[in-house]
Amino acid sequence: MTTQTNTDLESIVDSAREAFAKAHAPADLENAKALFIGKSGRITELMKGMAALSVDEKKSRGAAINAAKQAIEAALNDRRQALADAELEVQLKAEALDVSLPGRRREPGGLHPVTVTLERIEQIFASMGFDVADGPEIESDWHSFTSLNNPPNHPARSMQDTFYVDIKGDDGIAYNLRPHTSPMQVRYAHAHIKKYAGSAFMPEIRVIAPGRTYRVDSDATHSPMFQQCEGLWLGENVSFKDLKVVFTDFCRTFFESDDLALRFRPSFFPFTEPSAEIDIQFQSGPLAGKWLEVAGSGQVHPQVVRNMGLDPEKFIGFAFGMGADRLTMLRYGVNDLRLFFEGDIRFLRQFR
Template sequence: MNDLDQLVAGASAEFAAAPTPAELENAKARYLGKSGRVTELLKGLAALTPEEKKARGADINLAKQRIEAALQSCRQALAEAELAAQLQAEALDVTMPGRRRGSGGLHPVSRTMERIELIFGSMGFDVADGPEIETDWMSFTALNNPENHPARSMQDTFYVDMKDEEGRWLNLRPHTSPMQVRYARAHAGRYADVIAQGGTMPEIRVIAPGRTYRVDSDATHSPMFHQCEGLWIGENVSFKDLKSVFTDFCRRFFETDDLQLRFRPSFFPFTEPSAEIDIAFSSGPLKGRWLEVAGSGQVHPNVVRNFGLDPERHIGFAFGMGPDRLTMLRYGINDLRLYFDGDLRFLSQFR
C-alpha cells in the first residue's frame, strides 16, 4: 500500500468514526481544507519535473476523489441516522385515544335573544329584522327626533360618510326602533285600502332585536351592544296592556313570580307619556333593589303618523330593553366586558 492508499484509508476511517456532522466537517478540514494533507501534497508538485508532476498529480487527484466520495457517503449516513432518530422520537402511538373536538355552545347573550323571541312569539308578536346601517330619517326624524334636536345627544351615533339615493345621511343605528318604523310602514301599506274604506287593520305586534351602536365605551358600556324593542299598535291598545305584557314577560324570562314591576315617569321623544320600567326581586342577592330594565310609553302621535297611520284612530305602546343587562341579571354576571373577551373559561359555562 503506497502513501496515497494509506491517506485514503486514514481519511475514510476518520470520517466513519465521526459521531456528528460537526465532527465530520472537522475531519474533512484535516484532509481537504486549505491546510489539509491533500492540499499539502498538491503544493509539493511544484518541486517535481514535468513528467513526475503529471503522473503524481493524477494519482493525488484520484486519491482526492476517493476521499471526497468517502466524505459524501458518511454525510449521507449521518443524515439518514439523524432522520431515523427524529422519526423515532416523533412516532405516533396509534393505540392512543384520539383527541375529540370540543363541543361549542351559544353565547349567553344569544341565549337571551332566543329566549326573548320565544316568549314574545308565544304572545303573538312577530320578529322584525332590518339593516344595521340606517338613514338619519329612520334613526331619528321618523321617531319625533328632528334635526338638531337636543334629545339626539342622548343617542350619539356613528355616522357613515355617504348618503342614500334620496340624499339622506347614513349611520350605524343607535337603537332598533328603525325596524319598528319599517315594519309598521309596510304593515300600514299592506292594509291601506282596508283602512281607507273604514275597515279594521290587523294589530301590529312586533319585537325588533339586534345589534346597535353608540359612541359610548367604559367599564359598563360598549360601543356595540344589543337591544330589543317592542311595538303594539291597534285601535284599542292601552297602557294596561303594556303593563300586562311586560309583567308576564319578566316573570317568564326570570322563571319566577317573586318579583315586582314599577313604572316610573320619564321622557322619550317617541312616546308620550313615557315610563322607565324597574324590577325588584323579593329574594336572592338582588333582594329589595330596584333595577331599571326597560324604557316604555304610549307611541307619540307624530310617530304614528310616520308609520302611515292616523293617530286619532290607531294607538299603542312601545318598549325597549337591553338583552345584555337581562343576561347579567339572569346569570349573575357582574362585568359587561366578559361578553366580548372571548375567554373560553367564561363562555364554556353556557354550553
C-alpha cells in the same frame, strides 16, 4: 508519494465516519463536520496546500482530495438522515394513537343562553298578541336615526355611536350597522299600513323586534355587538298604563316570580315623550333590594308616528327597548357579559 497521500486521505475519511457515528444530536454532527470540511477542516487545509504543487501533481492530488471530500459529505448526509429518522421515530411513538381505546362520545349540543332568552321573550309576547318582526342589520341612516326623531347633528346621536359602512344608497343616504332594532318600528308600520290599505278597518300595531345591534362599547356589561328587543303598541286608545301592565306582566313571567317590583324612572329618548327607564327589584335572592335597569320606554313621539305614515292625533301608544344579554345575565346570575361571546364550552355547557 501518491500511495502515501491516498493512505492519509483514507485515514481522514475513516476518522470522519467515526466522528459522525459518535454524534447523537444535529449540533454535535455539525461540530464534527467542521473538523473535516469546515473552513479550517483537514480536507480544506489539504486543498490550500496544493498551491505549491506542479500542474501534474495538482491534477492527481486534487482528484484524490475531491474523492475524499465527496466520501466525507456522503457519510455526513447519511448520518443526518439517520438522526432525523431517529427523531421522527421518537415523535411517532410519543404521539401514537391507541386504536384499542373506546371512541369519544359526542355530547349533545344545546342553544346558546342568549338564544334561549330571545325565544322566551318571543313566546311571552306572542301570548299577549304581539307579532315578531325581523329586519336588516345594515340599516339606512334615515331608518336608524332621522325617522326616530333623531335628525343629523342632533346631540342625542352621541348616545348611540355606531359603525358606518362604506356604501350609500342612490339617494346618497349613509348606511350603518343598526344601533338598535327601533328601525323595525317604522318598517313594520309601513308594511302594516300597506297590508290594510283600502280596508275598512286597520288592526292595532302590536309587534316586537328582536335582533343583533351594534354600538361602540365594550366592557364587562357592554359589548360592541349585542342582542336587543324593541316593542311597539300603537292604537287609538293605548296609554302609558298599558305599558306598565304589559311590561310588568312580561318581567314576572320571564323571571318566574311575582315577588318582583318595577319602577318607571323619568328619562329622555328622542323617539318617545314622555320617556322612562324601567328598573326592576327582586325581593329575594342574591340581588334582593337592588334596583336594576332593564329597559327604556315611553309614549311614542308624535313625529315618529308621522314618519310611520299615521296621524298622531288618532294613533298613540308606547315603545320599549331591552337588552336580551342583560336579561340573560340577571336570570342566570352571570356577572360578565363577555362570557357569552368567548365560546368557552365549560361555560356554555351549564345552560344545555
